[in-house]
Amino acid sequence: MKTVSRTTALKGLALAAVASLALAGCAAAPAAPTATPVDYKACMVSDAGGFNDASFNQEAYAGLQQAVAELGVQEAKVESPEAATQTDYVSGIDSMIAEGCNLIVTVGFNLATATRDAAKANPDVNFALIDSALSNDDYSPLSLPNVKPIQYDTAEAAYLAGYLAAATSKTGKVATYGGMLFPSVTIFMDGFKQGVEAYNTAKGKKVVVLGATGTDSSKWAATGDFNDQAKGKTLTEGFFAQGADIVLPVAGPVGVGTGQATLDKKGTYVIGVDSDWFGLATHAAYKANILTSIEKKMAKAVLDVIKSGVEGSFTGGDENQYVGNLSNEGVQISAQHDVAYPAGVQAELDALKADIISGKIVVASGYKK
């Protein structure tokens, strides 16, 4: 009895499957592709966040996708696993070399050592290292002709975001935290702080920045990783409890936790990092609470470096490093979306931006001593 019912059930399932196949499968077959691609392979190795982190890695990967679409290059990519070790980075890069890549973009500070060793061993492969320069084991700087460092003076854009946050805050308190306190992270927080101070000086106010107290950036607030959104949410709720109403999370996907926290408390806002969060599905739930985003236009830099590779004009070494800033549009803050700015602030931001580009205002950072 049992067997009979099982076979009938199976038959029914099979019928349903065939029916759905027939229904789904009646579209016309597309024509075979005709375009001839370029004989150049551009590759990318992500950090632990992965290419769909709605932030850092994803922005870099967008550049590779553009290169595939616009330049017709071949692509290959490796996502480092969560809890990645140096071994994972090394084998990720090795596998890209085995795939015959002409150019390998390594995304993030964590891959610096692995990139250095692979670049030394493979002088005919070009590398672009995002967010870090190379260094020797004793931390003395190193320059290799086949490695182009791509770095961002994000302090300039963060300065504008800090000014905007200070002007928008109703409680007179804003906050920021990092994932891990790497230089490429604290530069956001530092620029943000300077922007808030600029607002205080200009308007005679006393807006406070929580999470970045004191000059020692190694003591600033951090979640300790770039994965755990729950930690970001807890930390943000702590800042809200202390009276802050705007939080800048510099922690890749961990920032989602901050976004979720803004949903629980009315009148609180989040500032996005790396790309414009307003347009990303990951951040859609709280997009009305995104004040602005500090964008690193990594896609453009990645596309440019791949283009130079295809054209045979790749230049490496520290003297040819790319530093994105406001003036070359490598960094920027997003245009206004849903959150209303206080009257006149947009004009002040435009003026500040022009002053930074002209050099009248100098935002201190590791790139400008």
Next chain:
Amino acid sequence: MKRVMKELTGGNAILSVLAVVASFIVGGILIAVSSESVQTTIGYVTARPSDFFTALWNSVFGAYDAMFRGAIFNYKATSFVQMIKPITETLAYATPITMAGLGLAVAFRSGLFNIGATGQIIFGAMFAGWVGIFVDLPFYLHFPLAVLAGIIGGGLFGALVGLLKATTGANEVIVTIMLNYIAGMLLSFLLKTPILQAPGSINPVSPPVRDTSKYWFFLGDQFRVHGGLIAMLLAVVFTWWLLNRSTLGFRFRALGHNPSAAKVAGINIGLTYVLVMGISGALSGLAGTSQVLGSEKFLTLGVAASFGFDAITVALLGRSNPWGVLVAGLLFGGLRAGAVTMQANQGVPIDIVLVVQSLIVLFIAAPPLVRAMFRIKESKKEVAK
């Protein structure tokens, strides 16, 4: 709970093998479903069915072929070194996973569910790393001292759990999970202080360990497999001897079968808890030395990677038998090594490998499911239990 433990750690080898096979089959289905070319071609499967079946074959066969080329032998490579590199990668990944797996097997056989391999690896790595970085000795003294320090570090951290259980009756599952966090946070703290942080660096990394403390890279610098492999094989033999041939191991197993009976038989339960957890932690500490003195060469926050948790699966898959753990460790090393090529070459998401690993756990935890899938009758031995 006791029954489940028995089922997990006893069981027979054929079920382990079938669990792996079943996981690969389900993994293959997932690869096919997630493949873009399969998704596109199914849209016009009636108009041009050949496209669909080619895409299906290419995605599944291509993925597992890439895994083979990444984990065992790359027959498409141009040089001999590149051809045999994959198997050495597998061995390099398998080394720490197997070592920690052996540690957990010792605990599981003694009826202690040690979840703390992560913390014990971190402690082993911290101790070994400190000696490797700051002590200046000739090779023949430095290397053994650094490895010994790692074993002691992991062993003490493990023994602490045994001590807590023996004296206060604390549940080892909860204690070990919590100690994982404590070890991780301690490492994170020490990497921000001059105790372990590299001078001149503002990032949480230590200076590299000295050359005199490193494992021997017996195949040369272009391969990442190192002397830890030999240490791992010695550890397998040691664990086998300990569990099956020594009186101490007999006490361990007696404790695992029935603590009350063991007590009546005159075994000092408290002391045995401490010894079991000490040896279990020492083996995980050895895995830590393989990381810091072999693969990584300096300490970072990610020094234990996911090996502590992989080791649980490896110990279960190997049925807590040292040789079984070795085979399971090699399988997991291969999965991790193959995943990279699968991703680089075929664009299969790295998460598929995680899914396959998780399915293995699922199938091991549900032997009736595997039996039903492959239509195997329950063996008499198991029924008798």
